[in-house]
Structures are given as C-alpha cells and as structure tokens.
Amino acid sequence: MKHSTVSVTTKTNIAFISGAAVMLALFFLSLFVGKYPLVLSRILAGDSMQVKVFLTLRLSRAVVGLIGGFALGIAGFVYQTIFHNALASPDIIGVSSGASAGAAAGILFFQGATMITVCAFGGAIIAVVFALLLSTLDKSGRKSTVILAGIAVHSLAQTVLMCFKLVADPEKQLASIEYWIMGSLNGINSHIIGGNIAVCLVCLVALFVLHRQSILLATEETEAKMLGVNIFRMRLLLLIFSTITVSCIVSMTGLISFIGLLAPHSARKITGNNHLSTMILGGIVGSCLLLGADILARSVAATELPVSIFTSILGAPFLIILIFRGRQKL
Numbered sequence: 001m002k003h004s005t006v007s008v009t010t011k012t013n014i015a016f017i018s019g020a021a022v023m024l025a026l027f028f029l030s031l032f033v034g035k036y037p038l039v040l041s042r043i044l045a046g047d048s049m050q051v052k053v054f055l056t057l058r059l060s061r062a063v064v065g066l067i068g069g070f071a072l073g074i075a076g077f078v079y080q081t082i083f084h085n086a087l088a089s090p091d092i093i094g095v096s097s098g099a100s101a102g103a104a105a106g107i108l109f110f111q112g113a114t115m116i117t118v119c120a121f122g123g124a125i126i127a128v129v130f131a132l133l134l135s136t137l138d139k140s141g142r143k144s145t146v147i148l149a150g151i152a153v154h155s156l157a158q159t160v161l162m163c164f165k166l167v168a169d170p171e172k173q174l175a176s177i178e179y180w181i182m183g184s185l186n187g188i189n190s191h192i193i194g195g196n197i198a199v200c201l202v203c204l205v206a207l208f209v210l211h212r213q214s215i216l217l218a219t220e221e222t223e224a225k226m227l228g229v230n231i232f233r234m235r236l237l238l239l240i241f242s243t244i245t246v247s248c249i250v251s252m253t254g255l256i257s258f259i260g261l262l263a264p265h266s267a268r269k270i271t272g273n274n275h276l277s278t279m280i281l282g283g284i285v286g287s288c289l290l291l292g293a294d295i296l297a298r299s300v301a302a303t304e305l306p307v308s309i310f311t312s313i314l315g316a317p318f319l320i321i322l323i324f325r326g327r328q329k330l
Contacts, residue, residue, distance in 0.1 A: 012277055015270045019284040023066070026291035030062040033295050060190040063197070065291040068185075068249040069259060071200050073286025074207055075242040076260030077267070077279050082217045082235050083147070089260040090246040093150030093239065097157035098127020099250045104164035104177045113187050116180070117196070121251035127153050128243045132236060146239065182306035183254035185294045193252060200248035203241045211276050214238050218274055257308040258315020259286050265318075289314070 031054070032038050038058065042050045072090070079088040090096065102123015106116035134149035161177075168174040207214075216229050217238070225231060250256065263286035264278070271278040293310035 012271045012281070015267075015281060016277070016284070019281060019288065023284055023287045023291065026288060026295065027062050027066050030065055030291050030295055031058050033299055034058065035298070056190050057188075060193050061185050061188040061294070062291070064185055064188050064193055064249070064252060065294050066287050067197060067200060068253060068256070069263070069287035069290030070283035071204060071245045071249050071286070072256065072259040072290070073263035073267075073282040073284070074204060074279060075246045076262075076286070077264035077282040078207060078214055078238055078242040079260070080264055080268075081214050081274055082238055084218060086265055089258075090243060091154070091260075092147055093131040093243065094127040094153035094157055095124045095243050095246050096250060096255050097154045097161065099124035099247060100181055100255065101157045101160040101164065102126070103180045103251075103254070104161055104168070107173050107176045107180070108164055108168060113189075114192050117192050117251050120180075120254075121196070121247050123157070124247035124251060125244070127157050128240070128247070130156075132239065135236075146235070179306070180254045183250075183256045183308040183311075184297065184304065184306050185253055186298075186304050188252060196248040196252055200245050203245040203248070206241045207238070207245070208276075208279070210234075210238060210241070211279060215274055253307070255308060256290065256311060258311045258318070259289050262311075262315050262318055263289060 032040075034057075036053055038050055038054055043054050075090050076088075079090060079092060080086055083092070099120045100123070103116055103120035105123065106119030110116070110119065131146065131149040131153040134152065135146040138145040165174060165177060168177060213229065213234050217231065217235060246260070264282035266285050267278050267282035268274065271281060289311060290307070293307045296310045297305045297307045
C-alpha cells in the first residue's frame with residue numbers, strides 16, 4: 001500500500017513537471033507564431049511595429065490561451081465533481097448557448113469586438129441565472145434539477161440564436177455569427193481582455209478556496225449533510241463561480257469545445273483521485289490543449305482555422321470512448 005501511494009505521488013509529480021514545461025513552451029511558441037513574423041532581437045531593440053504587434057496582439061492572445069485553457073480545465077473539474085459525472089461540462093447549464101445568443105445580438109445590433117464580447121458575457125450570465133432560478137423551484141437540492149433547467153435554457157437560447165440568424169445579413173452578419181460559434185482567438189487584443197481576465201482570476205481563486213467543499217459534494221449526499229455541508233447552497237455557489245469563469249473566456253474566444261471535458265478527466269486518470277493536485281493538473285492540461293490548438297489553427301493552413309476544429313479532433317473520440325465504456329460516474 002505504501003509503495004503504491006509513493007508510485008502515484010511520483011507519477012503525479014512527473015505529470016506536473018512535464019505538463020508545466022509543455023505549457024510554458026507552448027506559451028512562448030504562441031508569442032512568435034503568426035502571419036506577421038516577430039523576431040526577439042528586433043523586439044528587444046525597440047522596433048516600434050514589432051513591439052506593438054507583440055504587446056497588443058501576440059502577448060494578449062497567448063495570455064488568453066494560457067489562462068483560458070486553465071480556467072476551462074478548472075471549471076470542468078468542478079462540474080464533473082459536483083455532478084458526479086465524467087461527461088459534465090460548463091455547457092450543461094446553458095453557458096455556451098447563452099454566450100452564442102448574446103454574441104449574435106452584439107453582431108446584429110452593435111459595432112466592434114468589445115461590444116460583441118460584452119454581449120456574449122451578458123448572454124452567458126443571463127442564461128445561467130435563468131437556469132439557476134428555475135432550479136430553485138425544487139427545494140430538494142437534487143443535482144438533476146440544475147441539469148434539467150440547463151437543458152431547458154439551452155433549448156431556449158438556441159431558439160433565440162436561430163431567430164437572430166434568420167434576420168442577419170447573409171453576406172456579413174451571418175458569417176460573423178457562424179465564425180464566432182466555431183471559436184477562435186483571432187480577435188483577441190489587449191483592449192478587450194483586461195476586465196475579463198481580472199474577473200476570471202478572482203473566480204478561479206474562489207474555486208480553489210472552495211475546493212474542499214466541492215470534494216465533499218462528490219461524496220454521497222447523506223454523508224455531505226452529516227459533515228455539515230449545505231448541499232444546495234454550496235452547489236449553487238460553486239456553479240456560479242465556475243460559470244462566470246467560463247463566461248469570461250468564451251465571451252472573448254467564442255465556443256471552445258471539449259477542453260472542459262477532456263482536461264479534468266485526463267488529470268484524474270493520471271492522479272487517480274479528486275484532490276487539489278488533480279484540479280491544478282486539469283488546469284495545466286487545459287492550458288496545453290488551448291495553446292496547442294491555437295498554434296495549429298494559425299499555422300497549418302493559409303487561412304486561420306477555428307480552434308474548436310483541433311480540440312474536437314481530440315475531444316470527440318474521447319467522448320465516444322467514455323460513452324461506450326459507460327464511465328458516466330466518477
């Protein structure tokens with residue numbers, strides 16, 4: 001037993017070191033991949049155009065890839081833990097569909113990337129608030145209530161999105177809506193990330209502080225109640241923080257598929273538990289996935305491709321494997 005514990009700890013430490021190294025390597029590579037060639041020596045020499053592109057576009061894009069992937073991995077961990085379900089993800093209560101409807105409204109009625117980001121964030125929050133309000137009608141505290149409310153809100157948001165598509169200009173607005181839905185870091189710049197990143201980091205800190213409570217929710221409900229956990233209130237609080245975290249990211253990037261599903265489950269397979277180390281490792285894997293997918297999206301073709309193409313290449317087979325193995329429970 002002692003040998004087994006040491007082996008798992010060693011495996012986890014190796015995974016941490018390897019994951020962190022890959023994450024940092026991808027972050028620095030992301031700074032220099034793109035159609036406009038950046039040269040480190042010219043940046044250090046103070047070349048105005050090189051410095052401007054580096055600070056305004058590349059650095060902010062790499063930061064969003066790093067923090068965004070980490071946030072999606074952490075949020076996915078929280079969802080899978082509190083719902084006892086390896087297939088759970090932030091989409092489960094309508095955050096993605098709400099963000100899509102909000103972004104479509106921004107494209108139709110406003111101008112500029114900043115307003116689209118604001119509308120997407122607002123749409124995600126409205127969808128989540130609506131889902132949580134619906135779930136409060138059932139005082140039993142059952143986790144299935146939130147899931148059912150999320151399905152209802154998802155359907156409603158998709159209906160709103162289809163209505164926006166019907167009235168959109170087919171040549172400009174409709175194409176913009178479809179491209180946003182596919183997900184990309186192409187529109188990221190230093191002018192739109194500040195507030196989102198700040199709110200995201202605050203929510204991530206809150207999720208780490210509440211980590212113990214989220215683990216208690218992973219036990220049987222009767223056991224959690226005996227340990228003094230208010231199941232309904234704590235689940236609601238964790239859902240709010242994790243959903244706001246996701247909303248901050250997807251409102252900037254569009255919909256990024258599978259990272260919230262794949263990253264935490266991969267980390268759990270390595271560590272074999274639901275401890276804090278698994279949560280952090282899930283965030284690291286998420287960062288690697290998003291940074292790697294973004295690098296491929298802007299380098300494998302003449303035209304930049306949606307990030308979700310590459311995350312789906314990994315995520316879709318993984319989801320099929322989970323379904324066929326019947327591993328819905330953690």
